Amino acid sequence: MMNKICIIGVGLIGGSFAAGLKKVNKVKTIVGFGRDEANLAKAKSLGVIDEYTLDISQALKGADLVLIATPVNSFKAILEMIKPHITERMIISDVGSTKGSVIQIAKQVFGHMPEHFIPAHPIAGKEKSGVGAADANLFNHKRVIITPEKNADTQSVVAVSDLWESVGAKIEIMNETKHDDLLAMTSHLPHMLAFSLMDYLISSNPQACKYAAGGFKDFSRIASSDSIMWRDICINNPDQIIKHIEGYQQSLDKIANLIKTQQSEALEQVFHEAKSARDSWLKD
Amino acid sequence: MMNKICIIGVGLIGGSFAAGLKKVNKVKTIVGFGRDEANLAKAKSLGVIDEYTLDISQALKGADLVLIATPVNSFKAILEMIKPHITERMIISDVGSTKGSVIQIAKQVFGHMPEHFIPAHPIAGKEKSGVGAADANLFNHKRVIITPEKNADTQSVVAVSDLWESVGAKIEIMNETKHDDLLAMTSHLPHMLAFSLMDYLISSNPQACKYAAGGFKDFSRIASSDSIMWRDICINNPDQIIKHIEGYQQSLDKIANLIKTQQSEALEQVFHEAKSARDSWLKD
Known part of the structure; x- marks a missing residue:
């Protein structure tokens, strides 16, 4: 059981992941972070997250994993924002629909691909967006593609896979180009x-x-x-x-x-x- | 209440129309006609039609209306087959997805568009075909477009509209080009x-x-x-x-x-x- 996960961007995908993890009791605390306090408050009132903050250092403090669940164009700004608060053991993951660009942006921001950054893409969705559409069962029997770089930390790959499997997903690993x-x-x-x-x-x-x-x-x-x-x-x-x-x-x-x-x-x-x-x- | 309707081609659309009419008790007898006896027997055993025959003169004898519910490429052969058995008052209608070509074929076969031929197109369907997929509610709240020619007999237009409305459809009348x-x-x-x-x-x-x-x-x-x-x-x-x-x-x-x-x-x-x-x- 993980102690703390931080979700950046509590929309359909981030919210459904959080709701799924809470349903199977996989994480002690899920903290939401975002720009829109009303959205975070809604996520908390729906029981999707345990708490939220608009302060990124608070959000990441003691987190085992941070999941970036925002549109890919925001990734550069987000990685720059979290960079000072990332500890050596903190796993970074995301749910971006394009993986080559995510890895490229990470390399730009960090100078290299961090070993604990494990890019992922759950192949599931709805035409409805927003945390109001979040669903703990969204990933049940769905595929999640994980695209670790060659230097990826194996334990982090296993940890990310384990979280997705716990919400019902089937894992596949391939490179980002494929x-x-x-x-x-x-x-x-x-x-x-x-x-x-x-x-x-x-x-x-x-x-x-x-x-x-x-x-x-x-x-x-x-x-x-x-x-x-x-x-x-x-x-x-x-x-x-x-x-x-x-x-x-x-x-x-x-x-x-x-x-x-x-x-x-x-x-x-x-x-x-x-x-x-x-x-x-x-x-x- | 009509006394007898003949349905040529008891598949998804013809079968669903028949099943719908029987459900609302709109026709005394529905006779199926087709080339495939096993299919007609299945339609009868499913209760979609009352009886069937492989003899077109029997099928049309005393019918108030004949509905052609086969793919449009078979229309020429079917119209030529039914032509000798059509009486003056018998309404002809169809469910073809293209209306210009249906009218053109009818003019070829009959030398003019018969006044009692009222082309129709129910905008409903399933990806499944065949009488096994027939559904008495298929046309409920669906549109049926009727494309009568200028010489069309008004009472026949009303009769065809009435049948479709009785199975829940909404009627629109327009010309075949539109x-x-x-x-x-x-x-x-x-x-x-x-x-x-x-x-x-x-x-x-x-x-x-x-x-x-x-x-x-x-x-x-x-x-x-x-x-x-x-x-x-x-x-x-x-x-x-x-x-x-x-x-x-x-x-x-x-x-x-x-x-x-x-x-x-x-x-x-x-x-x-x-x-x-x-x-x-x-x-x-």
Whole structure:
């Protein structure tokens, strides 16, 4: 059992992690830190955190682990803020959606990647944001990818893995480049497609929405995700996202061309394979 | 109360319509017709239809209305098959996803659009197909678009509207051109995007699926739709679908360019507007 964890940014992800740890009684005290006192007070009243402070030295005093759960563009300022208060044994971790940029920022701030900094990314979320949407079960049966650098302290990797496992997550370890490429495909690309669809609808015929069936609603659900978080993901993983948008456009062009040239059998084949892949994937 | 309705093609839509009508006791007898006797027997055993036959003259004998609920590419053959058995007062209707092509085929087969042919399109569905997925409540609170030609018999329009309303649907009447444009945007385009996403995933990294979060699953759900039906929709509404794919590609290009040029504020703005539109739409 850890004595004290500090969570910087008590929103959906930070709050759900805290709520999950408290549910399984894994930590004695969880302290929230952030800029918005009303949000922290709400988190405390919801029972998500035990206490909060707006003083970073108080927040980190005696902490075994500090988790950064804010959008990635704030990481440089946050790492600079916590740097003077980090002790030798304090584990640093985060939940950023892009891992290469997080490691790069840490190297800038610390001059090297601290051995006790263990980057992590829980692959879970909701289209709702904020601590009001926090859920102790959010990470149950979800994957958490951990991307430790070569110099990472093994015990810290184990400690971070153990916390996530205790809230029900399945751990995978890979390097940050593989993570950023994979997530650009499975998460960043679908979000860009959903945002583009809403953008197209707004620009061409906003009234059309009311004729949309369930499929469209599901499809556009992820377009309701937090705009700041997604801005930061785009800015921090541009090359991979662009690569996958371009790859995707080739698939879309292929289908458009099959429609243009009325290639009925080839269309059926593409649709059939898509359906098979999707159906077999859901069985896994 | 109608005396007899014949449903040609007792799948998800035809079956759900039949089940809904039986639930509200709107028709004395519903007869199923199709090529696959095992499917018709299943529909009967599920209580979706009252009886079935493989003989079209029997199926249509004394029917007040015949509903064609098969993929649009089969319409020509079906209309030619039923033509000798249609009586003057028998209403013909359908549930095809494209209406311009249905009207064009009817004009080809009958030499003109029959006054009693009232094309309709229920905007409802599931990614599961077949009579096993039929649901008496499928059309509850869903829209049904009816696209009568100028010469349409008013009483037939009223009768078709009344049946759909009795299973909970909301009726809208518009011309077939407007319907095909609207649906190309709100239904056909999202399906093409989902099929393209699966196609891209299959071609580049099929193993990536396991790292996808809930958003991706929702997004790709519609890629599990029936491949024959979607082939037929593409073949029957190509110009509108291509137009909207091309329009969509401009929105996607815009976002890709904002990422390339790291235009952080503009990205946030696009994402924010997408979220607002989506959120306000759900409130309607």
